[in-house]
Amino acid sequence: MSELHHNLIGGEWTDGDDVIANINPSNTDDVVGEYARASEADAARAIAAARDAAPAWAQSGPQQRHDILKAASDEIMTRREELGRLLAREEGKTLPEGIGEAARAGQIFGFFAGECLRQAGDKIASVRPGVDVEITREPVGAVGIITPWNFPIAIPAWKIAPALAYGNTVVFKPAELVPGCAWALVDILKRAGLPDGVLNLVMGRGSVVGQAMLDSPDIDAITFTGSVATGKSVAAACAEHMRKVQLEMGGKNPLVVLDDAALDTAVECAVNGAFFSTGQRCTASSRLIVADGIHDRFVAAVTERLKGLVVDDALKEGTHIGPVVDENQLSQDERYLAIGREEGATLAWGGERLNRDTPGFYLQPALFTETSNDMRINREEIFGPVASVVRVKDYDEALAVANDTAFGLSAGICTASLKHASHFKRNSEAGMVMVNLPTAGVDYHVPFGGRKGSSYGPREQGRYAAEFYTTVKTAYTLP
Numbered sequence: 001m002s003e004l005h006h007n008l009i010g011g012e013w014t015d016g017d018d019v020i021a022n023i024n025p026s027n028t029d030d031v032v033g034e035y036a037r038a039s040e041a042d043a044a045r046a047i048a049a050a051r052d053a054a055p056a057w058a059q060s061g062p063q064q065r066h067d068i069l070k071a072a073s074d075e076i077m078t079r080r081e082e083l084g085r086l087l088a089r090e091e092g093k094t095l096p097e098g099i100g101e102a103a104r105a106g107q108i109f110g111f112f113a114g115e116c117l118r119q120a121g122d123k124i125a126s127v128r129p130g131v132d133v134e135i136t137r138e139p140v141g142a143v144g145i146i147t148p149w150n151f152p153i154a155i156p157a158w159k160i161a162p163a164l165a166y167g168n169t170v171v172f173k174p175a176e177l178v179p180g181c182a183w184a185l186v187d188i189l190k191r192a193g194l195p196d197g198v199l200n201l202v203m204g205r206g207s208v209v210g211q212a213m214l215d216s217p218d219i220d221a222i223t224f225t226g227s228v229a230t231g232k233s234v235a236a237a238c239a240e241h242m243r244k245v246q247l248e249m250g251g252k253n254p255l256v257v258l259d260d261a262a263l264d265t266a267v268e269c270a271v272n273g274a275f276f277s278t279g280q281r282c283t284a285s286s287r288l289i290v291a292d293g294i295h296d297r298f299v300a301a302v303t304e305r306l307k308g309l310v311v312d313d314a315l316k317e318g319t320h321i322g323p324v325v326d327e328n329q330l331s332q333d334e335r336y337l338a339i340g341r342e343e344g345a346t347l348a349w350g351g352e353r354l355n356r357d358t359p360g361f362y363l364q365p366a367l368f369t370e371t372s373n374d375m376r377i378n379r380e381e382i383f384g385p386v387a388s389v390v391r392v393k394d395y396d397e398a399l400a401v402a403n404d405t406a407f408g409l410s411a412g413i414c415t416a417s418l419k420h421a422s423h424f425k426r427n428s429e430a431g432m433v434m435v436n437l438p439t440a441g442v443d444y445h446v447p448f449g450g451r452k453g454s455s456y457g458p459r460e461q462g463r464y465a466a467e468f469y470t471t472v473k474t475a476y477t478l479p
């Protein structure tokens with residue numbers, strides 16, 4: 001039996017009610033570690049600890065916050081290979097993807113360490129003579145952070161780092177499937193010098209621990225990334241308690257390929273955006289909207305490229321695509337593959353479950369062609385290595401199809417035309433627009449988020465994160 005990893009409540013590593021084994025999706029015989037499962041009572045103690053620690057942390061100076069975040073950043077960067085390996089082992093991203101994500105977490109902590117020293121306000125002349133007006137930002141208080149399994153270290157980092165930098169305390173509930181990176185990150189932050197109670201870790205079930213966070217009147221704000229269904233219940237609970245909420249949910253992201261696109265670039269954008277990280281990204285290019293004149297060459301080249309991709313153990317050298325995260329997600333992917341066939345789409349390549357040396361959740365990347373935008377496979381998020389091609393006659397139809405979706409996270413276009421690229425940037429109904437780049441894979445220092453059903457509340461990341469993690473005060477003074 002491996003060492004048990006505990007929850008962190010009020011600065012103490014504590015047992016939960018129960019223990020869960022963290023299973024490697026590349027090899028279900030491999031137990032990554034044993035992790036405590038928090039109970040509802042543990043969640044209540046963590047919330048109380050965050051609340052108690054909030055006034056002192058709100059008063060802590062920028063230097064103290066900077067030094068802790070910088071120390072965490074330095075340790076993550078130094079240990080990025082080891083953390084990337086842990087990530088690949090528990091979630092199934094390939095090793096280079098895992099190391100890249102760990103480095104991204106380190107860079108995020110570095111960025112927000114800097115933000116601690118850059119917090120500013122405004123001083124504005126009043127319309128009343130002799131009066132000064134100051135506009136400052138204050139911490140929100142105790143923030144609840146609920147994260148998904150698909151970015152086990154980067155998403156926790158881009159929520160925890162700004163929460164702490166802007167003076168909030170945290171109750172952090174990671175997805176049950178990936179407690180390893182979450183625990184490692186919290187351990188790093190504790191050792192970096194965070195005072196007791198400022199960051200609390202409650203690993204456990206969403207329906208127990210997450211729900212206890214939603215139901216508590218003592219959490220001042222909740223930031224969530226995950227499915228639309230859970231996001232809606234998070235929003236409803238936050239409305240009930242009149243507290244701030246930030247949601248990042250699904251996508252059905254279009255990649256438009258025009259006749260004048262460089263074929264190699266378009267193929268790379270499509271394959272990277274749709275299939276890397278096993279397609280388990282909310283920014284994945286699941287709809288490839290392709291103009292008639294390049295359609296057949298594009299489909300042939302993407303299919304050729306897919307045939308060359310190695311689907312295997314995430315930790316093996318040479319693997320391009322790791323396993324699906326678990327049996328549930330694999331069943332969801334297969335359900336949508338069946339739906340696509342029933343709807344009359346052509347399965348041009350892939351979609352088979354694969355056997356490898358180790359028992360894992362391996363799925364061949366799948367490409368549907370001859371699809372229409374009203375099919376369920378083009379309207380609902382699949383969240384696996386499955387993409388559809390929608391054939392269009394020209395740019396105008398491509399833009400209309402791209403925007404014809406309930407989601408609006410990321411959208412891309414491959415074209416040599418400045419006119420079409422500029423028009424697309426202005427008229428795409430997505431929060432992030434990419435020209436000759438994949439829809440997935442974003443910078444860590446600029447805003448991240450979408451429109452329509454993809455996101456709710458202020459943007460994440462970069463200095464725009466201040467909007468969610470602070471509350472604005474306007475003070476008037478007659479000296």
Ligand SMILES: NC(=O)C1=CN([C@@H]2O[C@H](COP(=O)(O)OP(=O)(O)OC[C@H]3O[C@@H](n4cnc5c(N)ncnc54)[C@H](OP(=O)(O)O)[C@@H]3O)[C@@H](O)[C@H]2O)C=CC1
Nearest residue numbers: 147148174175176205206210211226227230249250282383
């Ligand atoms: N946009 C994105 O980045 C993501 C989208 N998804 C989509 O969601 C589908 C299902 O994935 P899943 O992981 O179940 O997504 P969920 O939305 O259920 O999970 C996201 C987080 O919310 C937690 N949670 C679940 N129920 C509650 C609740 N009642 N109250 C508070 N928190 C809760 C989960 O806990 P726990 O899982 O530990 O029980 C997890 O930490 C995927 O197939 C995909 O389509 C999934 C992940 C990320």
Ligand SMILES: O=C(O)CCC(=O)C(=O)O
Nearest residue numbers: 280281282283440441442
């Ligand atoms: O594409 C990225 O870099 C980020 C994707 C993401 O945040 C997600 O899938 O949840």
